[in-house]
Amino acid sequence: MRTLRLDLAERSYPIHIGSGLLDDGALYRPYIRGRRVVVVSDSQVAGLYGARVCAALADYRPLLLQFPPGEGSKTLETYATLADGLIEGRFDRRVALVALGGGVVGDMTGFLAATYQRGVDFIQIPTTLLAQVDSSVGGKTGVNRPGGKNMLGAFHQPRCVLADTGTLSSLPRRELAAGLAEVIKYGLIADAGFLAWIERELGALFEGDEVALQHAVYRSCEIKAAIVAADERESGQRALLNLGHTFGHAVEAATGYGAWLHGEAVGLGMLMASDLSHRLGRLPGEAVARIAALLERAELPTRLPADIPTDTLLGYMAGDKKVLDGQLRLVALDGIGQGVIVSGVEAEVLAAVIDAARAPMAA
């Protein structure tokens, strides 16, 4: 097991990475203050790992709450049903919630923990690659609305993260690819050496090689933890973690949440952000081609479907959370490994990027 720490004064916490962690009750115990825990999961993950987590937490008479899997469940309706489960069970303020699953479960459980009786503790047990490298770390929680992605939520940090890489062995290949999009993101915004490592080790990652997966999770969390420690509430540089997300979230919203996986939409969004960076004179065309080639090798979509109108995407983008005083801010690249926040991009340039994404971008 390897351990990192996200340094946030009294809200600091460990991120443990290794295989078989979810069975080890001693890893959870220091972070449970009361007598009871509630494990929240989706029905897919609950069926795979719920009994093991409940066995590890048997001393706390765990209640297992579950909801249907997928992005379509990341709603206020699911939130209300879960909240009613806590209220009916008369759980008090010392209850600890345990998020067992992917990013949907983590974001939902974190939001529930942030708001139940005005805030209780929670522990993250991420079981997708995407959740292990990204969503379980950093304290962004929330739900979607038809008009925009993650529009309701709170910053609420977990008490600890247990990233059990053994759980990745049951993850479908499409979900693994979606997680790789966020791994590639870290290379693009912060570490050119890591990007080259991903290019080299992509085969091993797809084969489920434990050493390669643990390195991908460790380095991703290391980069994210440093960014979040410096800017917990995204008043500045944390926005770099949003590379590709202004485009990607618009695709997710325009397709009704679920047709595209978050990682797939972010993968395409990163290619669009790369094209934008090129049009702004910040990134050479060869770098855009290199990024497109890596995304294709990672089995991620690199084309926008013809039936999503440009104006629809621009409409969702105008409601992005990075908009300030009516000005859209986007994450661009000043080179591989160098994310930069740009504002004042003209609507015609964005429209040109969107239109170009309907044609193949790889050189």
Ligand SMILES: NC(=O)c1ccc[n+]([C@@H]2O[C@H](COP(=O)([O-])OP(=O)(O)OC[C@H]3O[C@@H](n4cnc5c(N)ncnc54)[C@H](O)[C@@H]3O)[C@@H](O)[C@H]2O)c1
């Ligand atoms: N809070 C953050 O900082 C942050 C960061 C990135 C993404 N997100 C959010 O995370 C969500 C996407 O997360 P995701 O990609 O993990 O999706 P997900 O939670 O929907 O999980 C993907 C699918 O994989 C299944 N699954 C999970 N673990 C499994 C396992 N070990 N074996 C077999 N099947 C398994 C799930 O049941 C689900 O069907 C989005 O809502 C996105 O907005 C949040």
Ligand SMILES: O=C(O)C(=O)C[C@@H](O)[C@H](O)[C@H](O)COP(=O)(O)O
């Ligand atoms: O942690 C962050 O900060 C991120 O932006 C990570 C993203 O990968 C993640 O998808 C996040 O939920 C997006 O946040 P939002 O504020 O754009 O909704």
Ligand SMILES: [Zn+2]
């Ligand atoms: Zn994301």
